[in-house]
Amino acid sequence: MPDYGLDVEFGIFPSPDAARHHEVLELAQLADVLGLDHVSIQDHPYQAAHLDTWTLLSAIGSRTTQIRLSTNVANLPLRPPVVLAKAAASLDLLTGGRVELGLGAGAFWDGIEAAGGGGKTPKESVDALVEAMTIIRSFWAGERGRLDGEHYSNHGLKPGPRPAHDIPIWLGAYKPRMIRLTGQLADGWVPSMGYADPPALPDLSARLDEAAVAAGRAPQDIRRIYNIFGQFGSGSGLFRGTPKDWAEQLTDLAVGIGMDTFIVGADDPDFVRRFAAEVMPLTRELVAAEREGGSPGVPLETESPAPAEREAVATQDSSSFTAAQLAIPAHLVEVHDYLRSELDQVRDIVRQVREGHTSVGQARSVINTMTMRQNNWTLGAYCESYCRIVTGHHTNEDRGMFPHLLRADPSLEPIVTRLHDEHEVIAGLLDQLDQALVALVGDPGYGSDGQRALDTLSGALDQLTESLLAHLSYEEEALHDPLAIHGFG
Structure with a gap:
């Protein structure tokens, strides 16, 4: 599989736990200070234990200055696209252009229906997603509403405000039609471990490339964001070993498959500190060495020299x-x-x-x-x-x-x-x-x-x-x- 040559980026995917709201905010601040690129929040409005995603992202935005803010992914059936577009544009203005919008067609339909979202077939949910993307992008562009769709309408809407920057849209996609739609229209693809483990990524990414090329787009125009989960330890397996093991595995995903952004599920500040101090710099070094055809320097896990040394x-x-x-x-x-x-x-x-x-x-x-x-x-x-x-x-x-x-x-x-x-x-x-x-x-x-x-x-x-x-x-x-x-x- 190709390496698309994009800069490797890193982020965290904290649990939006209402009982730990202070810790969630502090973790996001820590990630900002440590130089991570993203803080990304899941969106399940029917989940009683979760904070509201947009409210949480707004609070995080007020306490940070550099880190980018994203939904991972926004629950479209419970978020009307005009309201979603306005919320994203508003937060983007308030944070100086730091918002990235992850969208999903919908899952956990029992919860969605209980929250008043109604039910949709798989085809209907994807059709609605296409209409929503059209409305959202036209809103951000300042275009007067013209769509009278089957699922959504914005006819006659006067949009505003416009966001501070061109907000990218990521799609959570696994099935063939959603993969094609991502290649045709999206700025990013965001699969997760557990739903698409590494062995499944090459085939999905190849289909994504085919759809992009068929739509007249370059495959490298689509960032590949991977939600990963693991812990540091002495065990074997994916994301179960030392920071050096993590860095090598992330490098394989970056230069071997083309994944370029890694969002790690984390609620422990000590884990985030170690990830930032050891995994991130070594991964960037290994990726650079692979791309240059050379060998990286001494890994971070080498022992400290003796006192005389x-x-x-x-x-x-x-x-x-x-x-x-x-x-x-x-x-x-x-x-x-x-x-x-x-x-x-x-x-x-x-x-x-x-x-x-x-x-x-x-x-x-x-x-x-x-x-x-x-x-x-x-x-x-x-x-x-x-x-x-x-x-x-x-x-x-x-x-x-x-x-x-x-x-x-x-x-x-x-x-x-x-x-x-x-x-x-x-x-x-x-x-x-x-x-x-x-x-x-x-x-x-x-x-x-x-x-x-x-x-x-x-x-x-x-x-x-x-x-x-x-x-x-x-x-x-x-x-x-x-x-x-x-x-x-």
């Missing part, structure tokens, strides 16, 4: 590290660069508020309508999210990475102690920033003209900026070689 390696030039080793400190820099860019955004927002607006009332009006890079939220909510992400990042380091490095190399204790102490200082500065935000956004009477509130907020930002940027730079320099040698743990 550690001392020798720690003094070596960075060019002598393998690509897999360098990927680990590079990932820390990526997380830090995100924190730096978001801090720049917070400062820029405050600068915009200060220029030409002297009263708190005027400032609040500007803040509440301001378009930020990723989220259309108030300054208070935006900064609150940023503070939470910084704190979460530092907590992960204090509880996981630092103890691991000390076990591997006790001589790092002075560095780790300094970094931990700096985390405490930054936590205090974040508290000061929160207090300044409460004064500005939460109390319109703070200062007769709002100037005092803005000065306090700017001062808090200046202190945070000075301390945080110095801390990030020191950590990257001091931990570069130790992380390359010992990993995140």
